[in-house]
Amino acid sequence: GENVEQHPSTLSVQEGDSAVIKCTYSDSASNYFPWYKQELGKGPQLIIDIRSNVGEKKDQRIAVTLNKTAKHFSLHITETQPEDSAVYFCAASKGDYKLSFGAGTTVTVRA
Amino acid sequence: DSGVTQTPKHLITATGQRVTLRCSPRSGDLSVYWYQQSLDQGLQFLIHYYNGEERAKGNILERFSAQQFPDLHSELNLSSLELGDSALYFCASSPRDRAITEAFFGQGTRLTVV
Numbered sequence: 001g002e003n004v005e006q007h008p009s010t011l012s013v014q015e016g017d018s019a020v021i022k023c024t025y026s027d028s029a030s031n032y033f034p035w036y037k038q039e040l041g042k043g044p045q046l047i048i049d050i051r052s053n054v055g056e057k058k059d060q061r062i063a064v065t066l067n068k069t070a071k072h073f074s075l076h077i078t079e080t081q082p083e084d085s086a087v088y089f090c091a092a093s094k095g096d097y098k099l100s101f102g103a104g105t106t107v108t109v110r111a
Numbered sequence: 112d113s114g115v116t117q118t119p120k121h122l123i124t125a126t127g128q129r130v131t132l133r134c135s136p137r138s139g140d141l142s143v144y145w146y147q148q149s150l151d152q153g154l155q156f157l158i159h160y161y162n163g164e165e166r167a168k169g170n171i172l173e174r175f176s177a178q179q180f181p182d183l184h185s186e187l188n189l190s191s192l193e194l195g196d197s198a199l200y201f202c203a204s205s206p207r208d209r210a211i212t213e214a215f216f217g218q219g220t221r222l223t224v225v
Contacts (some may be wrong), residue, residue: 043218
């Protein structure tokens, strides 16, 4: 089955700096790569996603890049703000019913 | 608010007991997906239902079962509970079958087995 690895497990950044989280996946048939933000006591919230026919996608301060050949994808958050502090999960899917999640990255934005 | 409602939010029970977790999907959504989030296994897919029918199974233990009712709400039944079943249980819903790309997650039920 699909195996998704996520790094780093924790990330502390100064407010205003950028944060980068990287994930690798194993199943070349995966074609959908979402990123979720989970705040304390809440469920995973989709923040951005990318499909395998696209190399990069941006939404305001958030961007995701995908390298299908190397089987890795990354989340970039620019101009970080305190409200960006949360746990972030990457996932990979064939777009059907199952998401294979990474282990998560705890991001702390220092004021 | 994702529109997916899970009850109860917290549940504490003893080993060996049985519990039922409930999920009400977003209005109009026919698919429900159950996921378990534990400290050692992370977020894992359990089971998927579409319009009352089981469509896919993941790493769901035999002690666990689920169903989706005619009004489209779903229940996850966990029996003979063990300490290791303590976890957050999430459901997600989407309008179509096998369409996790369109799914929204609920806020979860935190199960503590003591």
